[in-house]
Amino acid sequence: MAKTFRELTLTHPCFSVGDKVNKGRVHLPVSPGCNICCRFCDRKINDVDIRPGVASMIITPQEAVEVVRRAVELCPDITVAGIAGPGDTLATPYALETFRLIKQEFPDIIKCMSTNGLLLPEYAQEIIDVGIDTLTVTVNALDPEIQAQICSGIVYHGKRYEGVEAAEILIENQLKGIEIVSEAGITVKVNTVLIPEINADHIEAVAQTVAEAGARIYNIIPLIPQHELSWCSVPGCAVLNQARCEAEAYIDVFRHCQRCRADAVGIPGGEDFARQIYTRPVVQQNTFSHG
Numbered sequence: 087m088a089k090t091f092r093e094l095t096l097t098h099p100c101f102s103v104g105d106k107v108n109k110g111r112v113h114l115p116v117s118p119g120c121n122i123c124c125r126f127c128d129r130k131i132n133d134v135d136i137r138p139g140v141a142s143m144i145i146t147p148q149e150a151v152e153v154v155r156r157a158v159e160l161c162p163d164i165t166v167a168g169i170a171g172p173g174d175t176l177a178t179p180y181a182l183e184t185f186r187l188i189k190q191e192f193p194d195i196i197k198c199m200s201t202n203g204l205l206l207p208e209y210a211q212e213i214i215d216v217g218i219d220t221l222t223v224t225v226n227a228l229d230p231e232i233q234a235q236i237c238s239g240i241v242y243h244g245k246r247y248e249g250v251e252a253a254e255i256l257i258e259n260q261l262k263g264i265e266i267v268s269e270a271g272i273t274v275k276v277n278t279v280l281i282p283e284i285n286a287d288h289i290e291a292v293a294q295t296v297a298e299a300g301a302r303i304y305n306i307i308p309l310i311p312q313h314e315l316s317w318c319s320v321p322g323c324a325v326l327n328q329a330r331c332e333a334e335a336y337i338d339v340f341r342h343c344q345r346c347r348a349d350a351v352g353i354p355g356g357e358d359f360a361r362q363i364y365t366r367p368v369v370q371q372n373t374f375s376h377g
Contacts, residue, residue, distance in 0.1 A: 087271065088217070088218065088219045088220075088270075088271045088272045088273065089196060089219045089220075089273070090271075090273075091273050091302050091303075094196070094219070094220060094273055097109055097165045097166075097196060098111075098165065098166055098196055098198070098219075098220060099111055099165075099166065099342075099353065099354050100198075100220075100222075100275065100303075100305070100340060100342075100343070100354075101220070101273070101275075101303060101340070102342070108163060108353065109163055109164075109165045109166070109353065110161050110163045110164040110165065110166070110351075110352050110353040110354075110356075111164060111165070111166035111167070111168050111198070111346075111350065111351075111352075111354070112153065112154055112157035112158075112161075112164050112166070112167055112168070112350075112351045113141075113168050113169070113170055113346060113347065113348050113349050113350045113351065114145065114150040114153060114154070114167060114168070114169050114184060114349075115141035115142075115143065115144055115145060115169075115171065115172055115348045115349045115364075116144065116145055116146065116147055116150050116169060116180040116181055116184050117169060117171055117172070117173045117174060117175045117177065117178055117180055117181050118144045118172065118173050118178065119173045119174070119177045119178050120173040120174045120177050120202070121174055121176075121177040121202070121204055121205070121240060121241045121242065122174070122202050122204055122237050122239070122240045122241075122252075122256065123237060123238045123239045123240070124202075124226075124236060124237050125235075125236055125237065125238055125313060125314035125315045126236070126279060126281070126309060126310070126311075126312060126313055126314070126315040126318075127139055127313060128312045128313040129171070129172045129173065131143060131144070131172075133361070136345070136347060137310055137345050137347065138170065138171065138172075138345055138346065138347070138348065139171055139172050139348065140172060140347050140348060140349075141171070141172045141347060141348040141349040141364075142349055142360065142361075142364045143349075143364055144172075145364075146180070147180055147183040147184040147187055148187065150184045150187070150188070151184075151187050151188060151191060153351075153363055153364075154167050154188060154191075154192060154195070155191075156362075156363050157351050157359065157363060158192075160351070160352075160359045160362060160363070161351065161352050161353070161357075161359055163353055164195075164351075164352070165195065165196055166195065166196040166197075166198050167185075167188050167192065167195050167196070167197055167198065168197075168198035168199065168200070169181045169184060169185070169198075169199050169200070170199075170200040170222070170346070170348050171200070171348040172348040174201055174202050174204070174205075175199050175200060175201050176201050176204070176205040176206065176209050177205070181199060182209070182212055182213070182216055185197050185199070185216045185217070185218065186216055189216065189217050196219045196220065197216070197217055197218050197219050197220075198218070198219065198220045198221075198222070199213070199218050199220075199221055199222070200221075200222040200223075200224070200277075201221065201222070201223055201224075202223070202224050202256070202260075203223040203224070203225065203256070203259055203260035203263050203264070204240055204242060204255070204256055204259055204260075205259070206223065206259055206260065206262070206263025206264070206266075206267070207259055207262045207263045207266060210263055210266040210267050210270075211266075213267060213272070214267065214270045214272065218267075218272055219272065219273065220272065220273045220274075220275060221267055221272050221273070221274050221275070222274075222275045222276070222277055222305075223260055223263065223264055223274060223275075223276055223277070223296075223301075224276070224277040224278070224279070225257075225260050225261075225276050225277070225278060225292055225296055226278055226279050226281075226285060226292075227253070227257070227284075227285050227288055227292065228257055228261075228288070228291055228292055228295055229288060229291075230250045230253035230254045230257060231250060231253075232284060232285055232288055233250075233253035233256065233257060234249045234250045234252070234253045235284050236279070236281065236284060236285065236315075237252065237253065237256065238252075238314070239252045240252040240255060240256055242255055261295070261296070261299050264276070264296060264299040264300055264301055265299050265300055267300075268299065268300025268301065268302075269300060273302050273303070274296075274300055274301040274302060274303075275301065275302070275303045275304070275305060275340070276292070276296045276301045276303075276304050276305070276337075277305045277306075277307055278292055278304070278305070278306050278307065279307050279308075279309055280306050280307065280308055280309060280321045280325070280326060280329055281309045281315065281318050281321075282309070282318065282319050282321050282325055283318050283319065284315075284318070286321070286325060286329065289306060289329040289332060289333055290329075290332040290333060290335070290336075292333075293332065293333035293335075293336045293337050294335075294336045294337075296337070297336040297337040301337060302337070302338065303337065303338045303339070303340050304333050304337045304338065304339050304340065305339070305340040305343050306326065306329050306330055306333060306339065307343055307345060308320060308321045308326055309321060310345070342354070342355075347360070349364050351363055
């Protein structure tokens with residue numbers, strides 16, 4: 087059975103109450119590919135960038151188990167094994183395979199997974215069966231016209247869709263998937279990338295709708311202007327705070343996000359042990375294409 091929301095507020099750094107975070111996580115970069123084309127996304131393999139979508143290497147599910155062993159030795163405060171890329175966790179089979187292996191050796195560790203939600207309805211039962219405790223779904227818009235400005239297209243069941251048509255499929259699947267897994271007792275966190283020029287006036291609607299679908303906590307992430315949205319601005323403190331206050335009328339808001347790498351290890355904001363664990367030499371390169 088998945089851990090309760092109350093249990094997670096005491097043991098998961100992304101659900102902690104108050105300003106002090108004293109629990110850690112180990113991110114396992116086993117998911118290289120993605121099936122949607124977010125205009126702000128610039129996934130990389132390197133040791134330099136401190137942001138989501140970046141890892142120093144891609145590892146196998148078997149290697150991931152060894153990473154967890156080493157991580158809990160280096161940082162006994164680690165309570166969470168998470169997979170957040172650098173691609174989408176459901177675009178390839180490696181994330182769920184990894185969680186099956188982790189469940190066998192570390193049955194008490196919190197299993198945390200992130201996804202764009204495109205394939206969530208069809209993998210929902212498998213997510214439930216493997217024992218995922220927390221699922222993060224990135225929902226950047228509910229209006230297909232707005233979503234099309236953020237995500238140019240998707241690859242769904244072997245076919246590429248673009249623009250509003252792609253947005254309609256993605257949004258429908260995200261909300262349907264959130265409903266299914268939340269009804270099964272999995273705690274759902276929703277991430278939204280706040281883009282002042284595109285979706286700043288849309289955050290309240292997203293918060294209300296995902297809460298109604300079953301999400302328990304909401305994380306509004308300031309845009310890092312890059313890739314096709316390099317022309318957009320970074321949300322200022324006032325804009326970010328306003329969005330969070332609007333969202334809090336409907337759902338708990340997480341305010342301590344560190345925008346972690348896909349291979350982060352340790353307590354957020356504290357010492358990162360990733361370079362002691364992910365030690366194979368790498369050359370900076372792009373991750374897999376969007377299909």
